[in-house]
Amino acid sequence: MAADQGATPEAGQGAAPRGSPSPWAPLRASVFRALWIAVLLSNVGTWMQTVGAQWLLVSAPGASVLVSLVQTASSLPVLLFALPAGVFAEFLDKRRVLLATQLFQVVVGAVLTVITAVGGMSPSLLLVLTFLLGAGAAVQLPAYQAVIPELVPRAQLASAAALGSISINLARAVGPAIAGLIISWIGVAAVFALNAVTFLVFAVVLLWWRPEPTDRPHPEDFLSALRVGGRYVRHAPVVRRLMLRLVLFIVPASVLWALLPLIADRRLGIGSGGYGLLLASVGAGSLIGAVLLPRLRRAWGPTGLLAVASVSYAAAMLVVGLVRIPWLVVLVLLPTGVAWIMVLSSLNATVQAFLPRWVRARGLSIYQVVLFGATAGGSALWGLVANRVGLPVSFLLSAALLAAGAASGRLLPLHDVSGVDRSEAPVWVDPQLALNPEDSPGPVLVSMEYVVRDELFDQLMAGLVAVRRTRLRTGATSWRAYRDAERPELVVEQFTVPSWDEHLRQHSGGRITGADQENLDRVRELSDPPPWVRHLFSL
Structure with missing residues (x-):
C-alpha cells in the first residue's frame, strides 16, 4: 500500500498549529490503531515486494530497462484506476472497498509466490503481476485516505496524518533491509509470500472493524461525478500549481528508485543485502525529515522548503552517480530521504488542506494520478536514458534538472493556504419554482x-x-x-x-x-x- 502521503489535515489546516494534540493521540482510538498497524505491515510488505521484484531482474538481459519498469508497473495502475476509485470512495462503503482490494491482492501475491518458487517467473509475467498489485493499491488509496476523518476527532486529524507519514517512512527504512536479508537467506519467493500475508492481516483487521452506519452522499451519475472532480481541479489554481511543482521534482528524482538496484549491483558490488541497506538509509532519512518538517517549513516557507530540498537531492544524485564507495553512498542517501519526504509531505499536506470535503477523494485521486504518473514516466525514462548513456550520466542529468526546478521557484511559487477558510458554508435556501x-x-x-x-x-x-x-x-x-x-x-x-x-x-x-x-x-x-x-x- 506504500505511497508517500505526507498529511491529511481537515480543510483549513495547512499545518498543525502550536499547541495541537500529540502526534500519538490518534493511537488511543482502537480502530485507528489497528488499521495503522495493518497499514504499516502492508507498507513494509510493499517495499519488500519492490526489492524482491527488482532484484529478480538485475541479471536479466536489458536489466537497465526491466528494473526501472518495476516502478513503472506498480505506478501505472494509478493512471488507469485512481480517478474512478476516487468516485467510488465518495459514494460507496469505504470498508467494503478496502476489504475487496485486500483480498484481491492476497490472491495476486499467492500466485506471484508460487510461480517464483517453482522457477517459472519470467520478466514479463513479473511485471504483469506487479501491475495487478499496483491496481489494488490504486483502488485502495482514495478510500483509505477518505476514511481517516471517520476514525479520529477533528482536532486529531493532523496528528493522524503525521502517523501516516511515519508509517510509510518506517516501512521504507525496515522493508528493504528485511527483504535483502530474506533474499540472501531464503530467496525472492519468501519475500513475495510475506507481502501476501500482510494483505491478509489488513483484511482480518477490516473484518474485525464494525463501523457505525452513516449516511453516505446520494450517488451521482458516475461520469458526471468524474467530470465534476476534474473540473474542480482544473479551476483551482492552487491545486494546479502544486501538481506542477510535484512533476518538476518527481520526474528527475525518480532516477533513484529506477536505477538504485543497478548502482548497488554494478557500481558498488554490494549484493541484495547492500541494496536493502541503501534503501533503508533513504527510509531512515525520511523518518528524520518527517520529524524536522514542521520546524523547517516554519523557517523556510513552502517555496523555500521545496528549493532547499531539490538542491539537496540534486547534490546527493551527483554523489550516487559518480562515487564507488559504498559507505559514502549510504551516508549520502540519508539527506536524500530527508529531502524526499520534505517535498512530498509538504505538497501533499497543502493539497489536502485546500480540498474541501465534498470533493476530497476525487481531488486526491487526481493528485495520485499526477504523482504516480510522474513516477512511472520518470522511471521508464531513466531506464531508457541509462541504457543509452550509462548510469553516471543519467544521475548527472537528474541533478541538473532538479537544480533547474529549484531555481524555477521564483517564477512558480507555491500558494500559502494556511489562512484560507475551507469549512463548509451554511446551506443556501433552495429556490421556489413554479415549474417542475x-x-x-x-x-x-x-x-x-x-x-x-x-x-x-x-x-x-x-x-x-x-x-x-x-x-x-x-x-x-x-x-x-x-x-x-x-x-x-x-x-x-x-x-x-x-x-x-x-x-x-x-x-x-x-x-x-x-x-x-x-x-x-x-x-x-x-x-x-x-x-x-x-x-x-x-x-
Missing part, C-alpha cells in the same frame, strides 16, 4: 443581475474573477459576464449547470466553502438593490 424540474431534465441557466454604481465597477469585475472560479469548481460547465449597453450600471452574470439536481448540490451539497462564500458575499454587497436571480430551464 422533472419536466426539464436538461441544462439550467442561472442568471444573476447586479446593479452597481460606476465607481464600484472595477471592484465588481475583480470580484467576479473569483466568483467565476467558484461557479466552475462547484458544478457549472460554462460562465460569462455581460454589461448592459443601455444601462451600464447593470451587469449580468450567467452560468450553466448540467441539471437542476446539480444546481441543488451547489446549494446544499457542501460544495461552497467559507472562502467561496466570502467572495460571493463581497460581490453581492456591491449591488444596490441586491442581485436578482433567475433560473431558466432548457426547452
